[in-house]
Structures are given as C-alpha cells and as structure tokens.
Amino acid sequence: MREFISVEEARNIVLEQVTPLPVERVPLAEALGRRLAEAVVSRDDIPPFPNAAMDGYAVRLADVQQVPATLRVVADVGAGQLPPESIPPGACIRIMTGAPVPAWAEAVVPVEWTEAGANGTVRILQAPAANENIRPAGQDVRAGERFFEVGQRITPPAVAMLATLGVAEVPVFRRPRVAIVATGDELIDAGQPLTPGHIRDSAGPGLAAQARWLGAEVIGPQRVPDDRAALEQAVEQALEADVLVFSGGVSVGLYDLVRQVLDGRGTRWLFWKIRQRPGKPMAFGLLAGKPVFGLPGNPVSSALCFDQYVAPALRRMQGQQEVLRPRFSAVLEAPTPKKAGLHFYTRGVARPGSDGRLLVRDTGPQGSNLYHSMVRANCLIHLPEALEEAPAGLEVEIEWLPWTLEP
Template sequence: MVSIEDGLELVYQESRPKATELIPIEKSLNRVISKNIQSRHSLPNFDNSAMDGYGVSIVDVGKRVKIEKTIFAGDEVEGVELSAGSCFKIMTGAKIPKGVNAIIPFEDVESPVDGYIQLPNSIKPNNHIRKAGEDIQIGETIIQKGERITPYTIGLLASQGISHIEVFRKPKIVVFATGKELKMHYETIAPHQIYNSNSPMIVAKSELLGADVSFVNIASDSKEEIKRAIQNSLYADMIVTSGGVSVGEADKTKESFRELGMTTIFEKVDIKPGKPTTFGKIGDTLVLNLPGNPSAGLINFEIFGKASILGLSGDREKELDVIDCEIGEDLKVKPGKRTVVLGVFDGGVFRPLKKRAPGMVKPLAESNGFIILEKEVSKIEAGSFVKFIPTKFSWFSDFRKSLITYI
C-alpha cells in the first residue's frame, strides 16, 4: 500500500508526453506547448501615442504653439518632423513623428483659438508615449514549454505574426467499466441492475482536462469479455476502469489485466474512500483501475487520474494545488486512515457535505472540491485552517458581490 504522495510520484514518473504535432493557433485553445516560443517582433514595434491629444516638444513648455496637422493610427510619418513653435494633433496608436517627445491629452489644454493652443507650464518627457518594446522585447521568451494555451496566449501569438505552433499530442484515454449489473443511461434496466454513472463522469472529466477520450462498451464480469475490452484499448496512452478492484470472487478486473501482462506499480492507497485503487501498465499503456463506488472512484480519479492526464499532456502545472481556508463548522471523522471529505468552498470558508458516502453520486455534483485529513485526525473545529483541493471550480457566484477594492 502506498501513501497518496508516493502514489502521485509514481504516477508522474510514468505519465509523460509521447508525441507532438503542428497546429494553427486558431485550433490551439487548451493545448500544451511543446517548446519555448520567442518573440519575433518588439511590441509595440515603434513609439506610439497612448492618448488622443497633441504631440509636442518639451522645449515649447508654457508657450503658445500652432497646430500643423493631424496624425492617425496607421499613418506613415516618415519624413514628418515637428518644428519649434508647432504641434501635431495625434490619435491613440499613431506612430510618434520625429521631434515629438510628449503627448498632451486634449482634455488637459484649452480649446484651440485660431489654430493655436496654450501648452501647460510643466510637461514630462515621454508623457503618454508608449515606447517600442516596453511590452515585449524581440527575442524574449513569451510562452514556455508545458504552458497551456489560453485565449490570451493566442492573442500573444497573433501579436507576433505566429500562425502555427508545436504542441504535445492530446493523451488518448479509453474508459470502460466492468459489471453485468451495469447498464448505460439510454438502456432499460431490470430491478436488480443500476445505471453506469461512473464512466460518463470519467469521460467528461478527461475531456475537460484536454484528453482525446474513447468509451469501450461495458465489459461483463467474465474474464473473456474483460480481456477483449482491454485488448481493444491497448492503443491508448491510458485505460481507466471502474469496478472490479476490491477483494471478492466476482472482482476479476485486476486478474484479467495481470493475465495480459500488466505490471502493477501500486494496488492499494492509504486513503478512505478508494483504498483498492490500482495503477500499472501493459507495455506503453498505463492502467488506472478505480473502485466501483461512484464517490470513491471519482475522488481517486481527481487525484491520480487527473495527475496522469496532465503528465501525459506535458502540462508543467500538473501538481494538485490547494487553497488554504477556514472550515465553516465542526467536523468529526473516524481516525485511522487518511480521509477525504467532499464539500463546498464559497471563496471564504469550506463547508463539508452532510451526506458523502462512497457509493453516492449526488455529493460529486454538489461539491466543488475536498479536503484530505491525516489519519490521526478525529475532529476539526470551526475556524481551523484546512487545505481545500478544487474539483470543479470557477470564480463565479450565484449572487452578485462587490467587485471593488477599498483602502
């Protein structure tokens, strides 16, 4: 049996990206970059005006100067030079002509009289001028290997005239579940059967993490069917199963994997729920066997499955992160094992769910994360600090909050 930390280390050691591909930036959202990217151009690539205003020379401070011409963004200013006693009207984004070393916003001067304006008595050099390269210097590393592409990194790439990038191939994940008592949600069930909720959740979560996911028809509890499902899945980077890993005569999943040559890396984890979680590989294909109880299985997928998929993706931000926060109420648990407690973090405090048994599905939908208690812990008092691990978390709320920071 391994600790959570040792299990994660073993998962990370085995979960590495295997290939790359070249794609257009328009198709790169949520993909992981496979090598550093340097800027091709400075940004901005010329000095330009940060405001609509007047381009002036500081030698004319406090003087009355004549408006000579208007310069718009995109205008060519080659050969244009400001002479003493003059100014230019200049618009935001326009290139700074020779002789202009400050911009005075329109609202900071009186309206023109007979084509002249009165300059203020104090003008700072380079006032409201965006200097070439102040955002990005040419040759600067703008995206690092292992970074996941966002809408804003796509904008960064576009600003450099980069049309295609090399990314790691999406991990190929195959999901199936064992158990003749299981039926898919679109099938009719008998009184002794249940719907398979685990596989749809694992598929959806894997896709959310950026994997290319396939679902193999549910294998029955016969080893022949299980082996056939496994053999049909060995093209994948990882196979994820749920069910058939506990101690019992009908739990034949691990036995079927072993007979097909699976090397077991670990087969029990010091965690409650989900102790029977097993991780191994057949050839180059990783295998994650999860418990069949929905909450137990998906909690362990959130820990070990997520870590493996992020590792296979080449994502440098693959480590589980935590939010230190207070617990909003007293919590009692049975000591002896590291215990996972599902709950809700509202941006201020964490509140454990009242109902959170391993076989339940609803707690997974109601919670947005969990805490893991050390095995000696039997009680945590309200106001104590805990480490919250998000599972489905976004900084949005179902009610409006104040957005402004006050001193």
C-alpha cells in the same frame, strides 16, 4: 506488487511512470488550454515603434514652451498611417491613439489641452513634459526577451500575446488519449428506465467528463458486461490510447474479471489498495508500457481516484510543471467522521468566515455510493491517516475542486 500503501506512495509511483507526450504544432486558434512545449522568445520589440498613447497633437517642446501657443496643423496621422519625416518650426500634426510618433516629435498634447484655432491652427493650452503620452518601442516586450516558458498554459491573454509576438503555429504537448471502460452486468444507459438489479452507468460518463475537463481526448467510454470475451475486446480497443482507465472489476470477487483479463495480457501491477477512504481498492500498473488504472466501481470512489491519481498523470503528460493542486488551511465548522489508519477525502463546502479564515463542513453522508456528496462539494477536506477524529474547530487542509472555480 505493493499492497495497501499510503496516498503519497501511490501518487509517487504513478507520477514516476509518466512523462510529457511528444510535441505537435497547432494553429494559434486551436491552442487555447494547451501547454507550451517550447519557450517563446520575442523576435521584435513590442510595440515595434513609438506611438501615441492618446488622441492629440505631436509637437516639439520648443514650440510650446510658452502657452497658450498657436501652431499650424500640417497633417493628420491615424493608426496604420505614416507621419511626415519633418515639419517646419511652429507646426504640429494631429495624431490618433496608436499612430506612429515621428522622430522629431517630443511629446503628444492631449486633445483635451487644446482648442481649435482659425485657418488650420490649434491653440495649445497646457505644456506637456518630455515624452508625455508617447509609448516607446519595446515598452511591452523587448526583442530577444524570453516571454513564455515550457509548460505554461495557453490562456486567452496568452493567445493574444502569442499573436502579438507573431506565433501563428504553437508548439504544444500532444493531448493524451484516455480509454474509459466501465464494467458490470448491472449497468444500463442513462436513457433507460430502471429495472430490478440495474443502475444507470454514471462512472463511464463521469470519468470521461473528468478526462475531457483536463484536455484529454477520450476513447469511449465503453460499457462492458462481466464477460471475459467482451472484456478482452475492450482491452484490445483501449490499447489504442495512451492511458487505460477501468471502473470496477479490479478486486478479488467472483465476477471481478478485469484484473484477470489484464493479468492475462501481461500487465505489470505496481500497487493494489491505498490507505484511503473512499477508493481503497484501486490498482495501478503498466500494460505495453502504458499506465493502467483500475478504479473502484462505486462512483464517488472512482471519481476521487481519478481526481487524485489519473488527473496528475494527465497534467504531467501535457507538460504541466506543477501537477498537484495547492492546499489551503480551513477550520471545521462541525465534527466529521474519521477513522485512524486511512486518509479520508471528505467532500466539503468551504466559505470565508467573518475573521477572514476559511470555514469548511462536510456535505453530509459520505458513502462512496452517494454521488450527491460530490455534486454539492466545492472542495476536498484532507484528513490524514494518523488523525483519529475530526472535531469542530480542527484546522485542516482543503483543495478546491477545479470545476467549482470556473464561471
């Protein structure tokens, strides 16, 4: 087992151990937010036939070379109706947006370019160009076109396009099942009054929420006291999941029993401790071939380790190609604490400056027990381990926290 490794080494070790989960097919109505497991090729031209782009009149160009021109209206055609296959010279049809344009029609004259005539006629006041206001077949997608790629996220527009392409059942990667286990005698339910020596459990609900945000199914969260028998039972239940996440109990303290129980189960630990703040005492290994994350007990440390290590693993398991969030340059508005030798994940608030550059400041005290530093943040400020101090004016990298980008 490797100890006290860099952020990059830790992330690489985690990602080397995870692969996309098996494929399942779900109804289109249940596919939102999932990742495609197969490329989607269009079977049809979209639209499948030429159709009117505007309400108006389908005409031959020879009949409207000289305007104004009076034409006889021989049919009305709406969307979903079929037009006549032929009409006599000097005639036209009234056509609605989306209705099929017949082969003989060479343009659609918008209704705004016309005025009603007598005895079922219409006066054309302006001549159209060839194919004007006609949407050709295949204008959107051509038959045989590879439209969606493996790993693409199914967004609301993608749902609409999949429906257009006739995909009623969507091949997606299975959602990962994540077991969340929060440990400690000091933890009580959110609804209980505080008593001496106890704190309300925030790690369990918070980590479960982070997992669900990423599309995972959550087993638990379980809250387990520092009791070997209870932990043994929790581990047994957690093995039903694809990923096991423990909060607390993975250090070397007298009551840090999670590590001992997992060792007894045959866990193969790949690393322990990362050169970062917060979240240094994190552990990662494999139990029965399943990733096991031992996160620190402090709530901010736990949440950040989940965000930086568990979340990329869950993205990969769901078929996402790029599992790390992009980073952006920003300038520190004020100095923020930094210690050399550790990668600092400083919770920050970024905003655009008057010159177009991003400005960022920390959210205040950055203790790993101070959850307000997460709630008030819209980004993480990355301060690499080689950096000795972080003065005002320093150019840094930030990544937006995903939940701050949603409405």
